[in-house]
């Protein structure tokens with residue numbers, strides 16, 4: 001062993017465990033190294049400002065609690081954080097991180113930092129302070145390989161651009177990773193116990209967005225979600241999970257129409273044929289978008305009296321933008337389909353008549369042109385007539 005100092009005098013009559021000062025006679029010394037040259041220094045100032053400063057070294061390094069003989073053995077038992085923090089330890093053990101195989105499994109220090117410098121989460125300098133957590137997770141969730149070459153899905157850069165990350169600079173009421181995923185028992189989204197398993201997402205977002213959660217819970221979408229329909233949307237289907245954006249922007253409003261259309265293809269196609277749909281296709285937003293007529297969260301089946309487009313409520317909905325609309329006005333079909341005689345009989349037959357008319361006109365003038373052409377080629381030439 002290089003750099004070993006003279007063992008401090010430890011009196012044999014002293015029954016107490018070795019004091020921190022005893023350990024620090026060697027370990028406060030920056031020159032103290034292992035046989036292979038790696039330092040084994042415990043910087044006294046950093047330890048003193050850590051949450052564990054009031055503990056004895058041997059509260060954690062328990063195998064030295066009765067030691068009076070120094071230097072001690074080169075190899076000591078690993079410290080068990082679980083001995084004093086059983087709940088976080090149990091959470092980590094059953095988490096996706098704890099179940100990574102072998103050396104890939106996360107340690108407490110993967111998130112809390114060097115073992116002698118751990119600070120309470122309320123301390124700004126703690127890696128688990130609310131403002132630091134995204135960066136702590138980003139070690140391995142940024143797309144690059146993190147400590148121990150561990151690499152999880154790269155979501156941190158998406159989160160960094162979100163309205164949530166921006167709001168977090170103003171208020172800790174905004175969420176960071178652990179508000180949606182928890183801190184220790186973080187589970188895969190496919191695990192039914194995960195707060196981000198699809199059916200659980202509304203309640204997770206609802207801890208802060210209670211009103212949207214309340215409105216959504218009545219909807220046909222929530223019903224389908226609870227009934228196990230894998231095609232049913234939850235909050236993240238429309239808002240994304242990490243790239244949350246302000247909903248008032250034109251860009252978001254237009255993308256929301258496309259988002260509804262990923263599941264309601266036909267409704268999107270017929271909407272695109274309508275006046276409102278053509279205007280939004282050009283990038284203008286003041287006209288009606290899906291959610292202006294159907295609402296964003298309280299979406300009901302159109303046969304449900306609670307629906308904003310039911311015969312009972314339809315006129316009120318149109319009147320939010322067409323204040324002088326009369327009962328006649330809602331005869332207009334926002335999803336008129338000229339190819340569907342049951343849904344839009346008038347339009348269907350009008351479209352057939354228009355098509356027949358168009359075909360007739362084409363045939364008549366087409367024939368006329370052909371005959372004219374034949375006459376030009378085969379009949380007596382103008383030139384001959386003029387010459388003669």
Ligand code: HEC
Nearest residue numbers: 007018022023026034035040057061064070071074075076
């Ligand atoms: C006489 C000097 C000295 C004293 C006193 C001393 N240590 Fe050490 N300690 C060392 C040296 C040298 C090493 C490096 C061993 C090696 O070569 O890996 C070491 C290593 C360690 C290690 C790393 C063990 C491992 O398995 O890698 C721990 C933990 C440790 N000491 C804790 C303590 C504690 C706690 C005390 C007080 C109860 C203490 N030491 C007192 C010199 C000392």
Ligand code: HEC
Nearest residue numbers: 020023024027039040042052055056057060077078079115
């Ligand atoms: C809160 C528990 C805790 C306390 C208190 C604590 N340690 Fe540690 N110590 C650890 C953990 C965890 C490690 C990482 C290795 C392991 O898991 O055993 C460690 C590692 C060490 C190492 C090896 C460092 C290295 O770089 O390999 C030394 C030396 C050490 N501790 C000395 C001390 C001394 C001296 C004190 C008192 C001033 C002390 N420790 C107090 C938890 C603690």
Ligand code: HEC
Nearest residue numbers: 081082085088089092106107108110111121128133178183
């Ligand atoms: C994936 C990152 C991560 C890992 C791994 C991790 N923690 Fe945490 N821990 C956090 C975050 C973030 C907080 C702060 C937020 C909170 O209070 O839930 C925290 C808070 C704590 C707290 C204070 C709050 C409480 O629950 O009492 C303790 C104690 C704690 N962790 C201990 C541990 C122990 C022990 C381990 C290892 C078994 C561990 N942590 C592993 C991220 C982690």
Ligand code: HEC
Nearest residue numbers: 051059060080081083084108109112115118119120121122
């Ligand atoms: C011997 C018992 C013991 C061991 C072992 C131990 N701790 Fe602690 N830990 C404590 C005590 C006591 C506190 C202070 C509690 C307080 O002041 O509220 C604490 C506080 C903490 C806190 C701050 C909690 C908060 O309020 O934010 C974290 C984080 C923490 N420990 C993590 C760890 C980690 C990680 C390990 C393993 C490296 C570890 N602890 C090992 C006893 C221990």
Ligand code: HEC
Nearest residue numbers: 134137141153155156159175176177180189196201236241
């Ligand atoms: C507002 C809540 C929220 C926040 C904040 C949040 N997440 Fe998520 N996260 C989710 C939801 C919801 C899902 C599930 C998405 C899905 O179903 O596709 C998810 C999925 C994930 C996944 C799995 C992705 C995949 O493709 O398999 C990882 C990894 C993840 N989040 C990590 C993080 C990290 C790291 C942070 C912080 C930088 C974070 N999350 C912040 C809600 C959140």
Ligand code: HEC
Nearest residue numbers: 096110136137139140146150151152177181186187188189
């Ligand atoms: C030391 C690296 C590391 C750190 C730090 C870390 N993770 Fe992970 N995480 C991983 C790895 C590796 C996986 C597993 C990837 C796989 O097998 O698909 C993972 C998986 C996940 C998953 C499950 C993704 C899924 O399949 O649904 C979530 C959620 C997650 N991490 C969130 C977090 C959060 C939140 C934090 C911060 C509190 C964090 N992670 C910190 C490495 C890390």
Ligand code: HEC
Nearest residue numbers: 167173174175179204205208235236239244245246247248
């Ligand atoms: C910890 C609290 C919290 C959680 C959990 C949370 N949010 Fe937020 N959310 C906020 C805050 C704070 C804002 C910013 C409000 C502002 O700036 O006006 C916000 C903003 C938003 C916005 C933009 C609102 C607007 O003004 O257009 C949307 C959309 C949103 N969150 C959706 C979600 C979804 C979906 C989830 C779940 C996956 C979720 N949030 C989870 C707190 C939270």
Ligand code: HEC
Nearest residue numbers: 202205206209212213216233234235238247256291296297
């Ligand atoms: C079917 C798609 C869809 C689902 C599912 C959805 N939203 Fe929305 N959300 C929207 C639309 C569209 C808007 C914009 C409304 C507007 O501008 O009038 C919106 C707006 C918001 C806003 C901004 C404030 C507001 O109410 O206008 C928040 C916050 C929000 N949603 C959160 C949530 C949460 C939390 C959930 C899950 C409980 C959720 N959303 C589910 C489409 C959806």
Ligand code: HEC
Nearest residue numbers: 260261264267268271276288289290293302309333334335
């Ligand atoms: C101008 C108001 C308005 C707009 C904009 C609108 N809808 Fe509708 N939607 C209605 C009305 C009224 C009905 C019921 C009458 C009908 O079926 O034509 C309806 C019916 C529906 C139905 C159920 C009928 C069916 O096809 O099975 C779905 C699904 C639907 N709309 C989705 C959407 C989507 C998705 C969008 C955006 C791409 C959208 N709507 C835009 C007013 C509107």
Ligand code: HEC
Nearest residue numbers: 220231232233237259260263290291294299300301302303
């Ligand atoms: C992830 C897929 C998905 C997304 C995104 C989605 N929906 Fe739905 N929606 C469904 C499913 C599934 C049903 C259940 C209806 C069924 O049985 O087909 C439904 C039902 C409806 C109904 C009732 C249809 C009826 O039969 O009367 C309306 C209206 C509706 N959605 C409008 C919207 C609007 C508006 C948006 C966007 C703001 C939207 N949906 C986004 C999947 C989705």
Ligand code: HEC
Nearest residue numbers: 275286287288289292293317318320321322329330332334
């Ligand atoms: C979000 C606002 C909004 C809602 C809700 C809305 N519209 Fe419109 N609509 C517009 C705007 C803006 C125009 C273009 C300017 C105009 O003509 O008033 C328009 C144009 C129209 C037009 C074609 C132009 C015309 O005036 O003849 C019809 C038809 C129409 N809307 C029917 C409806 C019906 C029916 C409803 C209810 C089911 C409805 N709209 C709901 C905003 C809306």
